[in-house]
Amino acid sequence: MTKESERLSIRVSGILAGILGRSEENRHDSVFSYNQAIAEKDAVSLTMPVRLESYTWTYGIHPLFEMHLPEGHLKAELVRRFSKSLRGFDDFALLGIVGPHQLGRVSITHASAGESLPEIKLSDLLMYDGAKDLFDDLMKTYATYSGVSGVQPKVLVRDAGDADPDVARLTHRGATHLVKAFNDSDFAQLAANEFFCMRAAFHTGLEVPECQLSQQGKFLVVKRFDIRDGAYLGFEDMCVLSGRGTDKKYDGSYQGCAKLIKAYVSPSRVTKALEDFFLMVALSTAIQNGDGHLKNFGLLYEHCAEDADVWLAPAYDLVTTTVYQPNDIMGLLLGGSKAWPKRKLLVQFGRNSCNLTEARCNELLARVRSGMNRAMLELSDYRSTHPAFEAVGEKMAAAWAAGLARSIEPA
DSSP, X not given: OOTGGGEEEEEETTEEEEEEEEOSSOTTSEEEEEXXXXXXXXXSBTTBOOOSSOEEESSSOOHHHHTTOOOHHHHHHHHHHHTTTSTTOOHHHHHHHHTTSBSSSEEEEOTTTTOOOOEEOHHHHHHOSOHHHHHHHHHHHHGGGOBOOOSSOEEEEEXXXXXXXXXXXXXXXXXXXXXXXOOOGGGTTHHHHHHHXXXXXHHHTOOOOOEEEOXXXXXXXXXXXXXXTTEEOEEEEHHHHTTOOGGGTTOSBHHHHHHHHHHHSOGGGHHHHHHHHHHHHHHHHHTTOTTOOGGGOEEEESOOSTTOOXXXXXXXXXXXXXXXXXXXXXXXXXXXXXXXXXXXXXXXXXXXXXXXXXXXXXXXXXXXXXXXHHHHHHHHHHHHHOGGGHHHHHHHHHHHHHHIIIIISOO
8 A cells, every 4th residue: 555545634524634544653553633723623523632642543443433434234345346456455444435425524535535426316216126136236336435334234325306405505425315225034124124113213202314114115215314504413423432443332331321421412402312312222122122232322513612512313223133133132231231121220220320300211211102102003004015024023013012011111
């Protein structure tokens, strides 16, 4: 690799904030240095304030820059494409490929940073039946534009038919939606599974990104939630905020996440953030979502100044994982255990970690029960008209009923 390829320009809302490079002592370590003239509000992260001293990360790249690196199928596709042409292909090289096209206000410049994002008409995609071939085509077209984490196959795309004025003003990276698909028989009907879990979150009263399920249930199309007033918001997941790499996403606890919310969320928003986080944890236990790890909770903000407005991100990436792994457990510890909790432990978590009264915990748990019951009616209607979903739908309904009885219903 050339010396120039060992250095990446880090931009915040289009402003050159600093340089990320490999350490001269060990090329597996990374070093980020701010430009001297950068303002406090343009810091790259809530955890990395502007300073003269560089930030060094041993053996890898900083959690902030690692946050949106592809995993699973998408990463495998990029490795297949570029590992031969890029000597020593690793996460740093991968960041140089997808960095200009990732979620949030931070972008990483490489040689193709000026390329425009190809457009697709999502209304046509949602009607399409031949999911596998089409997703393979999407992967070929959009893989290098998709700085997005997660094991499930997904790509970032730009909807040619999106009339949202916020989207119309975007000229930087231009992606408007995530498209998720999974054709592996081991994860049958995963798009529909996630869709109805998101519906449960919506009916519970949680903020969720706009989601659409394709006609045959093969794709889930999710609108980006990090865009406001024609600009990209800052986004940081709990891995970044706790200083952990992606490989540590199942470490830690929900109590630890609540502490991070108290530490970083704006004082005027903390009460609601903690209530919503309690709802997210309670809902995850009730729908048996074993993937509620550190990367699946995060914060949003406009800038990093001392008076920055910071709030809890919407609920996202919800799946009833016990459909595929019957003995699955929770993604993080709750009360020192990853076993699915009983209602008493959830209430204890709400009181001790989320600053809630027992009465408020009971009110919020009642919202979870009501929201799931409404979503189960929708799930039942879908099962009756989509025979291919019946087996998964039956398992979801059973898992939700068990989760409600164990964790949500009063004793």
